[in-house]
Every structure is written in structure tokens, then in C-alpha cells.
Amino acid sequence: MIERFLRSPFTMSIFLMGIAVIYSKSIVLEQRDDFFVIFSIFYVIFVTIYFGMMVYYNRKFPDRKIRIFTFIPYELKEEDEGHQYITYRACRKVYIYYYFAIPTAIVFVALFKGIELFPVIILTVLGIGQYFIFWSEIKKLYE
Amino acid sequence: MLINRVKELRARHSYTQSDLGELVKASRQTIGMIEKGDYAPSVLLALKIAKALRVDLEEVFWIEGEDE
Numbered sequence: 001m002i003e004r005f006l007r008s009p010f011t012m013s014i015f016l017m018g019i020a021v022i023y024s025k026s027i028v029l030e031q032r033d034d035f036f037v038i039f040s041i042f043y044v045i046f047v048t049i050y051f052g053m054m055v056y057y058n059r060k061f062p063d064r065k066i067r068i069f070t071f072i073p074y075e076l077k078e079e080d081e082g083h084q085y086i087t088y089r090a091c092r093k094v095y096i097y098y099y100f101a102i103p104t105a106i107v108f109v110a111l112f113k114g115i116e117l118f119p120v121i122i123l124t125v126l127g128i129g130q131y132f133i134f135w136s137e138i139k140k141l142y143e
Numbered sequence: 144m145l146i147n148r149v150k151e152l153r154a155r156h157s158y159t160q161s162d163l164g165e166l167v168k169a170s171r172q173t174i175g176m177i178e179k180g181d182y183a184p185s186v187l188l189a190l191k192i193a194k195a196l197r198v199d200l201e202e203v204f205w206i207e208g209e210d211e
Binding site for chain 1: 174
């Protein structure tokens with residue numbers, strides 16, 4: 001269960017949305033109000049809990065450690081050839097998704113260039129789309 | 144399409160998916176995907192599975208439409 005949470009693309013979506021909200025409020029809108037402070041605190045707590053759980057998991061299951069410092073995203077699970085196959089399928093779907101999504105996003109950014117937050121929103125939506133597509137394929141590993 | 148009777152032969156030996164996975168150095172999920180036909184194993188893994196189930200390769204895996 002812990003591993004599923006740590007490797008979940010949805011957990012990564014929460015990370016992404018958190019960064020998007022903090023960036024939008026502090027840099028784009030320059031609104032460092034109470035909501036921004038509370039949200040930032042919760043975000044830091046969430047990140048601390050996440051990595052704390054990872055340390056706990058690595059101590060409890062030393063044979064199935066998740067590397068904390070790595071260039072390979074945590075949600076990629078490639079323990080054997082079956083996992084590698086599912087990961088390959090998921091990455092292929094994500095590539096096809098970006099093949100169409102990036103040009104579409106460029107068009108939308110050009111159309112809505114008046115909206116200050118639009119580039120952040122579209123990047124966040126692209127990222128969430130990626131995680132959702134990846135999850136739709138790798139969920140087979142958890143069935 | 145590759146057909147298999149891993150599940151049936153595994154049950155004959157009273158192996159769980161995890162037991163068979165340990166014998167062939169694969170995960171429970173991979174064994175599950177092979178049984179469901181979601182994934183065609185490599186020749187190496189197929190041979191390991193056949194050996195673990197103590198049968199010939201052709202008794203575990205065969206191509207759809209061909210005789211078992």
C-alpha cells in the first residue's frame with residue numbers, strides 16, 4: 001500500500017498541482033496572502049511526509065528499495081520483464097499524447113495570451129494528463 | 144496469439160502466483176499478466192516457467208489455432 005502511494009502517478013500529480021498553485025500565487029499573481037502561506041505549509045508537510053514514508057519503506061523493505069536520489073521517476077516500476085513491458089506501453093502512450101498535446105497547447109497559449117496564468121494552467125493540465133495516461137496503463141500491475 | 148495454461152498447471156502444483164514468481168525470478172504481477180494473456184513472456188522466462196512446472200514448453204505455451 002505504501003509502495004503504491006509512493007509510486008502513484010496521482011501522488012506526482014499532487015506535487016505538480018502544488019507547485020503550480022504556489023508558483024501562480026507568488027510569482028504570477030504576486031499574492032502572498034494567508035491562503036498562500038497555509039497552502040505552502042501544507043505542501044511542505046506533504047513533501048516531508050512523502051520522503052519520510054520513503055525512508056520508512058526502504059528500511060522496512062530493504063530488498064525493494066526505492067532510490068530517493070535518482071533521475072528515474074518514482075512511478076516507473078521495472079523489476080522484471082513484465083514490468084518493463086507495461087512501462088514501455090505506458091511510455092509509448094504518453095509519447096503519443098504529447099505528440100498531439102504540445103502543438104495543441106501552443107495554439108491555446110497563443111489564443112489566450114491575455115490570461116496571465118494560462119501557460120501555468122496549460123502546463124499543469126499537460127502534466128496531469130501525462131500522469132493519468134501513464135496510470136491507465138500501469139494499473140494492470142496492481143490488479 | 145500465445146495461449147497458455149500456466150494457471151492450470153500452477154494449481155496442479157498448488158503454487159500461488161508468488162510461489163511460481165519466486166521460482167522463475169519474476170514478480171507476481173508478471174505471472175498474473177502471463178496467465179491472463181496480457182503479456183507474452185520472453186523465451187527465457189517461458190522456458191523457466193515450463194521447467195518450474197515440470198513440463199515441456201509446448202505443454203504450457205502454444206500459438207492460437209495450432210494443436211496443443
